[in-house]
Amino acid sequence: MRSVAIIAISFLLAIVLTALPIPSWAMVWRPAWVALVLIYWCMAVPGRCGVATGWMVGLILDALLGTLMGQHALALSVVAFLTLRVHRQVRVMPVWQQTASVFVLILLYRVIVLWVNGIQGLPVRDAAYWAPALSSMLLWPWVYVLLRDIRRKYSVS
Amino acid sequence: MRIVFFVILSVVLMVADHRAQRLRALRDALSTLVYPIQWSVNAPIRWAHELAVQFAARDALVRENARLRTEILIADSRLERMSEVEAQNRRLRALLGAAARLGDRVRLARIMAVDMGPSSHRIVLDQGSTSGVYRGQPVIDAQGIMGQVVQVSPYSSSALLITDPSDAVPVQVQRTGLRSVAVGTGEPERLKLLHITNNADVRVGDLVVSSGLGGRFPEGYPVGRIAAVDRDRGRPFATVWLTPSARLARNREVLLVWPSGRRGGPAAPAPSGGDRR
Numbered sequence: 001m002r003s004v005a006i007i008a009i010s011f012l013l014a015i016v017l018t019a020l021p022i023p024s025w026a027m028v029w030r031p032a033w034v035a036l037v038l039i040y041w042c043m044a045v046p047g048r049c050g051v052a053t054g055w056m057v058g059l060i061l062d063a064l065l066g067t068l069m070g071q072h073a074l075a076l077s078v079v080a081f082l083t084l085r086v087h088r089q090v091r092v093m094p095v096w097q098q099t100a101s102v103f104v105l106i107l108l109y110r111v112i113v114l115w116v117n118g119i120q121g122l123p124v125r126d127a128a129y130w131a132p133a134l135s136s137m138l139l140w141p142w143v144y145v146l147l148r149d150i151r152r153k154y155s156v157s
Numbered sequence: 158m159r160i161v162f163f164v165i166l167s168v169v170l171m172v173a174d175h176r177a178q179r180l181r182a183l184r185d186a187l188s189t190l191v192y193p194i195q196w197s198v199n200a201p202i203r204w205a206h207e208l209a210v211q212f213a214a215r216d217a218l219v220r221e222n223a224r225l226r227t228e229i230l231i232a233d234s235r236l237e238r239m240s241e242v243e244a245q246n247r248r249l250r251a252l253l254g255a256a257a258r259l260g261d262r263v264r265l266a267r268i269m270a271v272d273m274g275p276s277s278h279r280i281v282l283d284q285g286s287t288s289g290v291y292r293g294q295p296v297i298d299a300q301g302i303m304g305q306v307v308q309v310s311p312y313s314s315s316a317l318l319i320t321d322p323s324d325a326v327p328v329q330v331q332r333t334g335l336r337s338v339a340v341g342t343g344e345p346e347r348l349k350l351l352h353i354t355n356n357a358d359v360r361v362g363d364l365v366v367s368s369g370l371g372g373r374f375p376e377g378y379p380v381g382r383i384a385a386v387d388r389d390r391g392r393p394f395a396t397v398w399l400t401p402s403a404r405l406a407r408n409r410e411v412l413l414v415w416p417s418g419r420r421g422g423p424a425a426p427a428p429s430g431g432d433r434r
Contacts, residue, residue, distance in 0.1 A: 012194070019191075019198045055163045059170075063187030064195065069180045070170030077167065081160040120175060 003048060003156040010037050010147060011057055019064055028128045031136040034061055035079055035109050039102060040147045042083040043091055045157055054080030067113075068120060075112035079105055095141050103137035245410075251299035252412050261375055262415040264288060266296075268408060269313065278318035278341065278405070280304070284413060285312040293373055295414045301379035301402030302326060302367055303411055318405050319380065320345055328380050329368040333358050336368055339380050339399055345406055348381055348399035355388045355395050365399060375416040379403075 014033035022030065034057055041049035058073030065072070082105060083090075090101050110133055118124060150156070174180045249265070256263035270281040284290050286309045294306040296316045304318040317324045320341040328350070329336045335358065338351045353359055363383045369376025381399035388395045 015191070016194055016198050019195050021199060021202050051159045051163050055167070058167075060187060060191060063184055064191045068171050069174040069184055070167040073170065074164060074167030077160065077163040116171065 002154060003045070006150065006154045006156050007041055007045075007049060007053075010041070010150070013037075015057075015060065015064060018061070028131045029135045030132055031139045032106050032109060032132050034058075035076065035106055036102070036136055036140060036143045037147065038076055038080055039083050039105055040144060042080050043087040044148070044151055046084050046087055048157070049080070050084060051077045051080045054078075068116060071113060071116045074116065075109050078112060079109050082108070095144070098144065099137055099140050102140040103133060106133045106136045248299070248408075248410060252410060255297065255299045256412055256414075261417050263412045264290075264415075266290075266314075266411050266413050268411060271406075277323075278304075278321040278343075278345070279307075279315050280318060280411075281313055281315045282306075282411065282413070283313055285310045285314050287311050288413075289415070290314045290413055295374045295416065297375075297378060297412050297414055298403045298408050298410075300404055301381065302374055303403040303405060303408070305373065306413070316411075319348060319401060319403075320405060325351075326374055326380055327368045327370040328365045330359060330383075331364045331366050332360075333363075335359065336370070337365075337397075339365065346400060347384075348401055350383070350397035350399055351394070353386075353395045353397045354393070355390065357395065359383060359386055359395075359397060361386060364402075372416070375414055 011034065014037040017033040018030070038049070038054050038057060041053070054076040055073045058071075058076035059069065061067075061072040061076070062069050086101070090098055093101070107130070110130060114124065114129065170180065174184070252263075252265065264284060266282040266284040268280050269283050272279045272281075280296075280303075282290075282296070290306055290309050292306055292309055296303045296305060302319060304316045304321070304324060306314050306316045308315045318341070319326055319339065320343070322341050322343045325338050325340045327336070328339045335353075337353055339348045340351060342349050350359075350365070361383050365380050365383065367374040367376060367378045367380055379402040381401040383397060384400040385398040386395055387397070
């Protein structure tokens with residue numbers, strides 16, 4: 001039970017960070033907090049956190065961001081799925097390699113969201129659209145270490 | 158496989174939301190869930206903003222307060238000047254009215270200096286010979302005769318007030334026509350009427366005007382009011398005191414008069430003879 005709570009709280013924090021008002025110049029660079037947290041938990045405790053989790057969190061994100069219902073749910077469930085597939089290999093990689101993998105995953109996440117936007121007919125944005133992938137990637141090591149310490153401290157499994 | 162299921166589910170949702178707008182309820186439910194997060198995330202920003210507004214407002218208020226105080230100060234001083242200007246306006250109008258009544262040519266002069274010692278009552282005016290001022294010229298204010306010019310310089314002149322002991326004005330009591338001479342006593346606000354016999358008809362409060370005899374002062378202009386009559390059988394004449402009508406000590410502007418049809422030429426100031434009774 002406690003494990004669920006810890007994971008839920010970490011997702012909550014990720015959502016808060018996603019919703020946090022920041023100055024417009026910084027908004028472009030906002031990392032994909034939720035995706036990052038999802039990736040970590042899928043890697044660390046695949047038994048607990050999986051596609052369903054990703055889907056649910058994605059749905060909440062849709063409600064928060066006001067996007068089409070199911071858009072982020074789709075994207076995050078795909079990300080969760082892929083993470084589960086490669087989690088064993090990624091877990092043992094050195095941090096910098098992990099970072100590269102995370103970059104690819106986030107990129108994919110952004111692609112799916114962009115794709116659905118395109119289908120809806122929403123305008124495609126400029127190169128700045130990909131900036132979050134970059135910032136997320138750079139933030140990954142810190143997120144990894146932080147969540148790992150929390151996991152160990154509260155014995156999340 | 159779970160992923161396939163969820164992918165299909167997502168697509169279904171998206172289509173439903175996009176096309177048929179059917180997922181309003183679901184979206185609302187989730188939004189309600191998410192709302193506390195949004196609110197609490199925004200709250201500090203909102204509070205900081207309001208605080209900044211408060212401080213800015215206060216700062217702006219303080220500055221505006223100081224500015225308004227300065228403006229009030231300036232406006233107050235302007236108001237003071239205004240009331241002074243108003244008062245001057247009234248005085249000048251009164252003088253103008255007096256001049257109109259006289260029908261003589263007049264000129265405004267400002268009192269530059271006042272000398273009210275016991276032995277002489279003089280004022281210095283800012284008009285001189287370049288303005289046509291002459292020795293012996295009468296000086297009046299809106300209420301009555303003030304005196305006559307005794308010394309003329311190009312740009313200033315000095316006049317003797319009627320309260321000066323060496324000055325005299327030929328007068329007559331308006332009510333009865335009784336002629337006399339009003340002389341200064343050296344006391345401010347007091348004149349003496351000469352040559353009033355004990356049985357003459359004079360009463361306290363009678364208005365005494367200039368008689369015009371001697372050609373110096375314009376006829377019919379107020380000189381003063383009888384303040385006291387002291388009849389002493391032991392003396393040939395009564396002692397009659399006069400309160401001057403002109404505001405001798407309080408004027409700032411006066412009128413110089415060029416009486417029309419004056420008789421005689423300019424002469425040194427001396428008591429002109431009035432009729433003896």
